[in-house]
Amino acid sequence: MPLTAESAALQIQDRLKSLQRIIHEIEDERRRCETNLNGIIRAQMSNLPPQKLKSLYKTGLQDAAQEELVIRQALAKIQEIRNIRNERRIQARNAGNKEAIRRGAQLKMLQVSAQTLPLFVSKPGEKVPPLCGAVPAESNYIARAGDIVAAVVKGLEDEEWILAEVVQFLSGQNKYEVDDIDDEQKDRHVLSKRKIIPLPLMRANPETDGHALFPKDTMVMALYPQTTCFYKAIVSRLPQTSTEEYELLFEDSNYPSGYSPPLPVAQRYVIAYKPTKKNAGGLSSA
Structure with a gap:
């Protein structure tokens, strides 16, 4: 059933109400965790018996796990809102109502989209899924409309x-x-x-899943800044935190070294190198 503008607005409003409730729960869990952490610090200073201290540690771990669960629920609601908006945009486009966007605004939207791509933070022993960071799609994967x-x-x-x-x-x-x-x-x-x-559907978290990023000196293809084309590049520096980007050296004959200075590119726009039939892969201009 087509998603009308009215039904999309109602669904988004419903998710926003749920998100507001979850945010309050996050604050409650955070305060509970802080109280327990302060209790653990005081207990450590007062030389409590090991068994009692162990019990406090166990409670602290349980509280942290509950806070993580609620945060993940909030992130899931945010993704639901993004999915609803994207579905509505696709339907409008198919109906011939594609909105004209200026190039500068479009490039800004692409950058924001990459920065707000969902962050995958693995649990102990959990495997990084396909299309997260440098992990490619499975061979039978079919991209969806709007991807x-x-x-x-x-x-x-x-x-x-x-x-x-x-x-x-x-x-x-x-x-x-x-x-x-x-x-x-x-x-x-x-x-x-x-x-x-x-392209990746999730960012890899460098602090927990650094193995899901392209290693330094790897040959990749990446979106050259302020363009909508991919060019051959070498990884100069990996992201160190969840908010950082790669630093890449683009193959570029305009520079004496044959490579551009290090340029930042978001995880979403860095993919495995795949040569074209004729192109050597470098830039003549950007």
Whole structure:
């Protein structure tokens, strides 16, 4: 059933009310944790028997686990809101009501989208899922309508990797129909599945899942800042915290070294290197 503007607004309002309630719960849990932590510190200073101290530690761990659970519930509600808004946007586009966005505003939206991509924080022993950080999609994965992907298309001279939005997957042909994300181009392409690379759906947390990031000196493809095209680059520095970005050296003949100075690129726009048929992979200009 199509999601009308009214029903979308009602669903979002419902999630926002739930989110507000959960935020209050987070504050309550945080205060409880702080009280227990202060109690543990006082107990350590007063030389309590080990058994009593152990009991306090156990309570502290349980409180921290409960706080984590409530925070994850809040993040899930935020993602639900984003999904509803995206579904409504796709329906409006399919109805011919695609909103024209200026290039500068569009590039800003792409950056904000990458910065607010859900952060995956694994639990002890939990495996990092596909499409998190540098972990690729499974071979049978099909990107959904509205997903942002990297797509290889014919350029003026050689093939090039661009940022595109999935319109639909044509299962009978094993092909994707995608739109160039750049509104100034307004190009639609039908491409085989092998010419599409799904972008990460989650950021990897460097503090818990650093192995899910591309190692230093790895050859990658990445979105050159202030463009909607992917170019060949080398990882110069990994993100150290959940809010940091990669620092990349883009292959660029405009510089004597053959590489650009280190440039920041969000996890969402850094993917495994995949050469095109003719292109050597470097930049002639940016």
